[in-house]
Amino acid sequence: MPAVFGRQPHPQKLKKIQTLQNKFLRISLKASWFMRNQQIHNDTGIPLISIWIKTQFKNFHAKLKELDRLPNRKQNQNRWLKPRLPQDIP
Numbered sequence: 388m389p390a391v392f393g394r395q396p397h398p399q400k401l402k403k404i405q406t407l408q409n410k411f412l413r414i415s416l417k418a419s420w421f422m423r424n425q426q427i428h429n430d431t432g433i434p435l436i437s438i439w440i441k442t443q444f445k446n447f448h449a450k451l452k453e454l455d456r457l458p459n460r461k462q463n464q465n466r467w468l469k470p471r472l473p474q475d476i477p
Contacts (some may be wrong), residue, residue, distance in 0.1 A: 396440070406437045 396404075409424045418427055428435060434442070 401436060408433075408436055 409427070412418070412424075412427050412431065412433065413422075415425065416431070
């Protein structure tokens, strides 16, 4: 499991989130008790939480690589939206 925001989610926390997603899907679709969670996910096209996190991780790093290729833009010299100090006024 990739670490999206600097650290990996604990497997137990990930399992709780997945259980919550499964319950929401089951209630919203009025699925029978004997339908498997995997079947519900396949029918709706909603990925499992672990798969969704992996795709977000890959997309995030792909966008970072694209940003690294762009030329550096001139950064805004003002530190605040409203200048507070005399040296912040252009």
